[in-house]
Amino acid sequence: MHLGVSESMRECEYSQISTRSSTPMETPYKKRTPKMRKWESFPGRNKFYCNGRIMMAKQTGVFYLTLVLILVTCGLFFTFDCPFLALELTPVIPVIGGVLFLFVLGTLLRTSFSDPGVLPRATPDEAADLERQIDVANGSTGYRPPPRTKEVVINGQTVKLKYCFTCKIFRPPRASHCSLCDNCVERFDHHCPWVGNCVGRRNYRFFYMFILSLSFLTIFIFAFVITHVILRSHRSGFLNALKDSPASVLEVVVCFFSVWSIVGLSGFHTYLISSNQTTNEDIKGSWSSKRGKDNYNPYSHGNIFTNCCAALCGPLPPSLIDRRGFIQSDTPQLAPPTNGITMYGATQSQQSHMCDQDQCIQSTKFVLQAAATPLLQQQSSQPVILTASPENGGSLPGRTSLTLGGPCTSLPLGQPTPPTSTPSLSCHEATDMLPIHGHSHTHNHSHPHQEPVAHHHFLTPEEVPSPPGMLPCGSPLGHSHTMQAGFYNPASQDSLHEDSVRGLVKLSSV
Amino acid sequence: MAETHSLQDMRQQAAVAAKVFIQRDYTKGTVCQFQTKFPSELETRIDKQQFEETVQTLNNLYAEAEKLGSQSYVEGCLACLTAYTIFLCMETHYEKVLKKIAKYIQEQNDKIYAPRGLLLTDPIERGLRVIEVTIFEDRSLTR
Numbered sequence: 001m002h003l004g005v006s007e008s009m010r011e012c013e014y015s016q017i018s019t020r021s022s023t024p025m026e027t028p029y030k031k032r033t034p035k036m037r038k039w040e041s042f043p044g045r046n047k048f049y050c051n052g053r054i055m056m057a058k059q060t061g062v063f064y065l066t067l068v069l070i071l072v073t074c075g076l077f078f079t080f081d082c083p084f085l086a087l088e089l090t091p092v093i094p095v096i097g098g099v100l101f102l103f104v105l106g107t108l109l110r111t112s113f114s115d116p117g118v119l120p121r122a123t124p125d126e127a128a129d130l131e132r133q134i135d136v137a138n139g140s141t142g143y144r145p146p147p148r149t150k151e152v153v154i155n156g157q158t159v160k161l162k163y164c165f166t167c168k169i170f171r172p173p174r175a176s177h178c179s180l181c182d183n184c185v186e187r188f189d190h191h192c193p194w195v196g197n198c199v200g201r202r203n204y205r206f207f208y209m210f211i212l213s214l215s216f217l218t219i220f221i222f223a224f225v226i227t228h229v230i231l232r233s234h235r236s237g238f239l240n241a242l243k244d245s246p247a248s249v250l251e252v253v254v255c256f257f258s259v260w261s262i263v264g265l266s267g268f269h270t271y272l273i274s275s276n277q278t279t280n281e282d283i284k285g286s287w288s289s290k291r292g293k294d295n296y297n298p299y300s301h302g303n304i305f306t307n308c309c310a311a312l313c314g315p316l317p318p319s320l321i322d323r324r325g326f327i328q329s330d331t332p333q334l335a336p337p338t339n340g341i342t343m344y345g346a347t348q349s350q351q352s353h354m355c356d357q358d359q360c361i362q363s364t365k366f367v368l369q370a371a372a373t374p375l376l377q378q379q380s381s382q383p384v385i386l387t388a389s390p391e392n393g394g395s396l397p398g399r400t401s402l403t404l405g406g407p408c409t410s411l412p413l414g415q416p417t418p419p420t421s422t423p424s425l426s427c428h429e430a431t432d433m434l435p436i437h438g439h440s441h442t443h444n445h446s447h448p449h450q451e452p453v454a455h456h457h458f459l460t461p462e463e464v465p466s467p468p469g470m471l472p473c474g475s476p477l478g479h480s481h482t483m484q485a486g487f488y489n490p491a492s493q494d495s496l497h498e499d500s501v502r503g504l505v506k507l508s509s510v
Numbered sequence: 511m512a513e514t515h516s517l518q519d520m521r522q523q524a525a526v527a528a529k530v531f532i533q534r535d536y537t538k539g540t541v542c543q544f545q546t547k548f549p550s551e552l553e554t555r556i557d558k559q560q561f562e563e564t565v566q567t568l569n570n571l572y573a574e575a576e577k578l579g580s581q582s583y584v585e586g587c588l589a590c591l592t593a594y595t596i597f598l599c600m601e602t603h604y605e606k607v608l609k610k611i612a613k614y615i616q617e618q619n620d621k622i623y624a625p626r627g628l629l630l631t632d633p634i635e636r637g638l639r640v641i642e643v644t645i646f647e648d649r650s651l652t653r
Contacts, residue, residue, distance in 0.1 A: 106593050120637035129531050152536045161536065169639060173536055187540065209590075299539055301578075310578050313586030315604045317576070320637040 039323040043121055044183040052323035054113040056196050057181050063112055063196030070108070070214075073254050074101045076247040077221050081228045084245075088231055093224060100217040107210035108195060115319040116200030117186035119167065119175060127168035134163075155298035174299070176280055186320075190279040199279075202319065205312045208269050215263045222255035273311045274304040525647045532565065532641040542572040542638050551645065555626050564618055564630070565641065568611065575607035608634055 039052035047056050056063070074097070082094040122130070134148055148163035150170055161170045164177050167184045171177070176188035178198045187201035199207045225248045232241035242249060272282060276299050281287060287297035301307050528551060535545040546565045548558045585603055589596050615632050623630055623643075631642035 103593075110594065119639070122639065123636065125529050126531055126636070126640060126642070129529065154537060154539050159536070170533075172534065173540055306578070309583055313583045313590070314578055315576055315582045315586070316589075316602055317604055318602070318608065320634070 036327045037323070038321070038325045038327055041327060042321070042323070044118065045181050046118075046183070048323065055115050055323065056112055057191065057193075057198065059180070059193065060196040062193040066108070066194045069254060069258075070101075070104060073221065073251055074217075076251050077225065080245050080247040081225055081251070084228055084232070085224055089227075097217075097220060097224075100213060100220060104210065104213045104217050107206050107213060111192075111199070111203045111206040111210050112195045112197050114197075114203045114206070115321060115323070116198040117188075117202040117317070118181075118198075118200075118319075118321050119169065119172070119184040119186060120321050121166075122168040130163075130168065130170070157296065157298040159298070174278060174281070187278060188280055202317060205316075208266075208273065208312065211262055211266045211269060215259070215266045218255050218258045218262055221251060222259060225251045225255070274307050276300040276307040276311065526644055527647040528645045530643040530645065532643065534639060535569075541576050542633075543569045544633070544641050549643075552628070552643065555628055555645065556623070560622060564622070567614065568633075568641070571607055571611050571614065575604045575611075 037052050039048040039055075042048070045058045047058060047060065048054065049056070077097065078094060082097065085093045148170075150161040150163075152159055152161060152173070154173060159173050161173065163170050164184050166177060166182060169184065171184055172186060174187045175184050177184045178188065178191050180191050181198055183198070185198050185200035187204065189199040189204055189207075191198045192207065195207065195210070197203070228245065229238075229241050229248050229252075232244060235241075236244070269279075272279065275297065277287060277297060281297075285291060287295060289295055301310060530549045530551045532544050532549065535543045537543075544565050546562050546569070548561055552561060582603055612632055612634070615630050619630055627646040629644040629646070631644065633639070633641050636642055
């Protein structure tokens with residue numbers, strides 16, 4: 001089901017087009033209500049279903065495999081082995097099997113679908129405040145400061161808190177940033193592809209119960225399928241028994257290979273729970289006595305029983321990301337930003353993370369726009385119209401020009417325009433940036449671009465882009481096709497593209 | 511949202527001068543606690559003791575939410591036995607305490623902070639990372 005993502009993409013496009021500007025423009029899309037739920041603009045790489053109720057990682061293929069394996073094996077067991085066993089031995093067997101199966105399924109779905117304890121990213125104000133504090137502490141100079149850490153003493157142990165550059169927060173102890181989901185997760189255990197989600201503070205107990213019950217179920221099925229085959233072979237011989245219930249062979253094979261890994265995993269996690277460690281900490285050996293004589297786990301409650309109770313029966317914190325809440329479009333950003341780039345960078349990065357599967361398209365469009373830039377710089381005094389894209393043969397037709405309503409007012413990036421205008425740059429096209437060199441043609445206009453077409457096409461010579469230069473001057477554009485221009489996103493990929501594009505344009509403008 | 515109409519009005523009328531963020535205090539581990547250190551930006555606006563009392567009360571409430579006691583164990587076991595369907599009917603202890611916290615913050619805002627041109631934001635709206643104190647421009651106060 002990729003509806004969630006694509007739907008959110010479409011909704012982004014729709015809502016952004018509708019909130020864009022006062023100019024009437026032809027848009028093929030019908031106007032949607034701008035009320036979006038927060039999950040639709042969630043910056044991490046997660047998939048949401050059922051209008052935000054279900055949350056999973058991006059790659060869910062292995063999860064479906066897990067589901068299929070469990071369903072098929074249990075299905076075969078109930079269909080082929082249970083009737084025989086119920087008659088021969090006792091009908092309690094299928095009942096217990098059924099209960100175990102339902103429990104396994106329930107805990108699996110609960111683990112996969114719930115929020116593992118994702119920490120929401122810092123608001124722009126918070127990020128700016130933190131940056132300021134860090135700069136003050138560092139005595140900032142031009143060079144990039146070293147990775148930021150804070151030390152804190154917990155129960156006598158010194159713990160380093162790392163700064164997360166993506167989420168712009170100092171991670172709480174035991175939290176870690178999952179690179180697959182692009183989120184910081186509290187009490188991060190590991191990212192489990194089998195359940196298609198991270199395992200963290202909020203779903204660790206479900207994960208543990210899942211693997212524990214699955215071990216029991218696997219052993220249960222394995223044992224009773226063997227019993228079934230043995231009983232049958234007493235009657236009619238081994239080979240006949242296998243012929244009569246061929247499914248049993250498949251079940252035995254699946255269970256045999258699963259038992260080792262799952263039972264082993266359950267044992268490992270039982271150890272982790274009893275010592276109140278996460279997989280992450282255990283692998284790194286954070287609290288291992290090998291590191292030092294005084295190294296101990298500051299989070300442990302002292303005895304195994306309390307640790308187990310705390311992990312399995314302790315209070316379950318609610319989700320910190322309000323998935324189903326509505327986005328408040330009036331969130332005030334009234335204070336002048338202390339660090340404009342950070343502020344807008346934050347919102348931009350949020351936007352750019354939303355649909356990163358379009359990075360290819362983004363970068364191509366970036367190439368297009370970057371191609372226009374040198375022309376702007378060179379011919380800023382004359383009207384110019386850019387008519388072709390470099391990939392259309394790589395050569396721009398004779399008179400390439402871009403209409404400019406005079407030199408753009410170089411709006412500083414730190415301009416306190418309301419951030420609702422920044423999201424108006426389409427969700428995955430927020431990274432369509434003109435490389436702003438010298439800020440002579442900054443296009444961080446509050447005026448949203450109106451380009452619906454170039455999502456999946458390249459600009460053809462017919463699609464004459466309207467002058468981006470006019471936009472900051474406030475004049476509305478009637479043209480439906482615009483050069484997409486936006487904020488300078490200090491993402492690293494842009495500078496790479498920038499360089500390659502310069503080369504392209506130099507070639508083409510000869 | 512912990513805002514009343516009067517607070518919203520104030521917000522719309524007054525301009526935000528600055529925002530102060532009270533960070534988390536991790537010295538007790540992963541439990542939710544906030545630093546009680548009094549930020550210098552608020553020195554002119556509010557009494558130090560008053561502010562510290564607010565933060566300390568919040569800390570106590572959060573500690574109560576995450577407390578490991580017989581009540582939480584019973585709730586946990588019951589939930590497990592009912593396959594967590596029980597939470598369709600009732601809310602968790604943590605959620606109940608969060609509601610209490612929201613009420614407390616609103617009450618504090620109404621009584622103490624709004625008259626001084628300050629606004630406390632419920633930490634849950636900031637992912638329990640910070641207590642955000644918004645300082646409004648105070649043109650009416652003569653000092």
